[in-house]
Amino acid sequence: MLLLLQLTIIILTFISHENKAIAQYVPPYSSVVVPLHKHTDAAKPLYSVEIVTAYVNMQYLHANFLIDLDAPFVWHDCIIQWNIYPGSCPANTLCTSPVSCEEYQCTDVRASYSYTNPSCSPPNNDSTLPGWGYCTCPVTVVDPVTGSCGQAMLNYDEFTVNPNAACAPSSAFQSFPKNVTGVMALSSSPYALPASLFEPLKKVMGLCLPSTLSTSGVLFYGNSNYSLLPQKDVDVRSYLSYTPLIKHPDSFGYFIGVNSIVIKTRSIGIPANATTKISTLEPYTVLRTDIYNPVIRRFSMVTKRIPPAKAVPPFGLCFSTQVGLRVPDIDFNLPEGKKWTISSTNSIKQVTPDVACLALVDGGATSEHAIVIGTFQMEDNFVVFNLENSTFGFSSSLLRKKTSCSNFNFTLVDSF
Incomplete structure (x- = not known):
């Protein structure tokens, strides 16, 4: 290998x-x-x-x-x-x-x-x-x-x-x-x-960020069959949904459209002119204040039976709990009916053995971008930037597929 x-x-x-x-x-x-x-x-x-x-x-x-x-x-x-x-x-x-x-x-x-x-x-x-x-x-x-x-x-x-x-x-x-x-x-x-x-x-770039220091994820370029163990016969691209990439003036970064954020059937609307950026430098997803506040209110309501804990910066909502807190999914509703699901492994950050926090950050009222999707939300998700047809592919959590970004099967890469 x-x-x-x-x-x-x-x-x-x-x-x-x-x-x-x-x-x-x-x-x-x-x-x-x-x-x-x-x-x-x-x-x-x-x-x-x-x-x-x-x-x-x-x-x-x-x-x-x-x-x-x-x-x-x-x-x-x-x-x-x-x-x-x-x-x-x-x-x-x-x-x-x-x-x-x-x-x-x-x-x-x-x-x-x-x-x-x-x-x-x-x-x-x-x-x-x-x-x-x-x-x-x-x-x-x-x-x-x-x-x-x-x-x-x-x-x-x-x-x-x-x-x-x-x-x-x-x-x-x-x-x-x-x-x-x-x-x-x-x-x-x-x-x-x-x-x-x-x-x-081809100008097709895939990222699979690992969630641990001890194992590696993968960056790939081009078209091939990409497999994750133990499903060695499954091309990980079959897990992807796609949404258009949006050009943004004066930026070489990557942007997508988000129509709403849904938490347990309640939809929180996103302004039509809002921009959503994909970032490998922001550790946690950043929401502009007008979006952050209703998201926090809704998440607090659906988790009211979980004992609260004092907020740990930069997070605004924390819980008193042991590792493995179970909370509802957070769905980012995208154009054409597509949905990027953020499961508990990508929404809850364990900050101490007894405290876990919702891994969303208030970006302020004047944040340049309404949403910046950070790396914690992308760990063990497979994402693809296709510059050939200007689309962004996303898998949601691979853990629900019984695999992870640390399970990339290098032995099945096309020979040269």
């Missing part, structure tokens, strides 16, 4: 800088599968993928990258050098060639992406490398953990198809989980990974 994973991941490194070679190259595979890990040693739970970044001194260098559905391009811990020759790169360090501010790639990337953080200063062309008079191409990056602005240098990375990744200093990753030194952009940006993969890989 380990060899298969290595082969699957290494495929991403076979990239040519020659446009002609890129145009002619057709890889002998239809899918890419990468293990996905959960981290809880940062300010909030986060998820990463481990990939091969380079082949140095007869060995492959690996790095963990946070998955980010909003980032416009990949950025990570590396060093740029105008001239890379044997022995010039420090040991166990990734060195890459910089993109000059005079090259079209610099202008294209800067013109094609935008972070909405108003505190970020625009990049400039004042940066040069020691000993060289050529300008580099600084680009703005935003720390997905703290939201702070930073700067990275656009470069010619070898593990992405286009020169659209950027190098940031090691200090830029201090807020990240241990041994995580990059951001994997999985957004709809023309410079994110989905837009960079060769055919016949």
